[in-house]
Amino acid sequence: MREVVVAGVGMSEFGLLPDRTLREMGEQAVFKALVDAGMRPRDVQASYYGYCLGKLNGQECMPGHLVLHGLGITSIPIIRIESACASGSVAFREAYRNVAAGLYDIVLAMGLEKMTGSPSADIRRAMAGGADNELEGNLGITFPGVFGLIANRHMHDFGTTREQMALVSVKNRGNAARNPLAQFREPVTVEQVMSSRMIARPLRLLECSALSDGCSAAILTTPEQARRFAAGKPVFVKAAVLGGGQLRDDADLVSFPASARAAREAYEAAGIGPEDVDLAEVHDCFSIAEIVHCEDLGFCAKGEGGKLVESGATRIGGRIPVNPSGGLIGKGHPLGATGVAQVVEVVNQLRGRCGERQVEGAAVGLTQTLGGFSHGDVLSVAVTVLAS
């Protein structure tokens, strides 16, 4: 396997953007990534892209072809990956493996999603299709419901408090306030979080990621090719792991075994341990999710995730900053775009380009993304390790 680097990244603004089309946002993200890598459209040999909810916005199939057509990129293999909320991460992983295996030298990973503009019933129905719709959908156990159960169980087993969960949102919204492309640019307080509308007991509105539009892009290549294009400092992809869930009906709901396994595999591939990670972008679809992930990723012991956020360790400037971009709660969560956007943030952090939200001296970063949930485990988990 060859060494692989990210030579360029880009993303559009994330948010409720009713006037912006998927194509326009996608072109913008790719254009930025090409400029960042010092490449032209014709240098791209293949593209893998994440796109989740084809049901919405009319473009059921293959929007990636249309985005790239706008930039003059045609006649190459362009492949859509769908892995629910992990669609973008899995596309990144496929792009990585193609370059690593020598199948292509320059591959574009994209994340595309346009969630707003559809009737909310359509959106809810589409989202329910990220779990086992026949079983869980018909029982009404939507994603907020699943994470509400997880939160209750975590509080029961480990004494995690409502305040600790709220602090995840306070931290991530605070970080997003320093991210010009984020959806939510206003910080919030613990009091605001805990008095916001109840969504799925005990989770309240400000603890949930919101509907969002946005696109993201990253260009993967070899170190030699990156140098040839005189791009900025390349960032090495040390591991890009896709783990599958075990789908056990006897899961205890305070851990995602697939996530813990994928993390172990990624650490081993990268030759590091969790203590070597300088910052992480993790899948905080709900406040409790970030707490569970910090445990599964080994940033603290099982059950200690609430105390970890309370201690300030996961803030920018803390021991292990988590979601400096603002995360899904602050930056936004356009499903198919999220995984690649996490990579965009880590690459920018490792290059020291994050201004007000820069993690000083960051050399190793990690991304973790969940895709779907069913039968007591997540269906897919992607973990990526990047290093300068």
Place this chain on the structure above:
Amino acid sequence: MREVVVAGVGMSEFGLLPDRTLREMGEQAVFKALVDAGMRPRDVQASYYGYCLGKLNGQECMPGHLVLHGLGITSIPIIRIESACASGSVAFREAYRNVAAGLYDIVLAMGLEKMTGSPSADIRRAMAGGADNELEGNLGITFPGVFGLIANRHMHDFGTTREQMALVSVKNRGNAARNPLAQFREPVTVEQVMSSRMIARPLRLLECSALSDGCSAAILTTPEQARRFAAGKPVFVKAAVLGGGQLRDDADLVSFPASARAAREAYEAAGIGPEDVDLAEVHDCFSIAEIVHCEDLGFCAKGEGGKLVESGATRIGGRIPVNPSGGLIGKGHPLGATGVAQVVEVVNQLRGRCGERQVEGAAVGLTQTLGGFSHGDVLSVAVTVLAS
């Protein structure tokens, strides 16, 4: 790159099957393929699967995980590919490249689709998303419309006749009558085709592939692994090419340049020419499509496709049998399942297991699948060459 073989194949019945779930059909296809390969569920290391219209049947995302869960296959990477009607073929291509590059030894390719059971307006809207919905969808140029234009232009430029087009349906329905898993088991006559309901001038109902439910599976591995499992005679994958469209607005509509290019690339990779192909499964979504494909694939000169079918050369027993399975028109076209189902037919033909519809002495087979259409070219074309 390592040699790759197909060690086992399977498919469910295709057709209007309102009482059968996606999961049930998928499990059946995979179970047959495992038995065929002499493998157990735990031998599968990864799965790529095609699935197109998540909009329908409630399972928007990741049905592959749920199908495989039913067979006890969990904890492995399971990756959905969507490439409109070529979804299954592209999944097969990804599986092939993973084995060829040494990334995995045993990969399962699946094709999944459940099209019936939704309101027809939903189906039409979803299908429109296989083209550029903003441009072509809003202009009302659906797939029957596109292929109607192509038919008219082919008739104008080359003198192709209505009878020649009808003969494609007569041949394919005749072949399907000998395929126990096909959707349409009744042969039809030229008169029946030409008096069936008008769909998009000049194309009539019996010249169109229909809505269909069904699933398909193929197991790819190395020749060494295939032998280890004492499977039947493996079939070699000599090429699996994915071509991208040029999206030109000045296309002449009597050829798909992406298809011709993908075929040339596949022939070169396989070290053969079109004259070496003993049978082909091509994308006859409409009668005229098969005529155009025979030309683009080099089975005859451009403009001679109508005469080719009229001559009987594409019948079983002819010089180059095309769609011995019945094709999309006869066997059925559950979108995401089609590409892998084409491989299932070719593998069964090369193993001499096709009974009444067997192409005698077949040693080299080809599949060709279109995915989407926009701006005068198809968005994706997959061409596979298989040899015993």
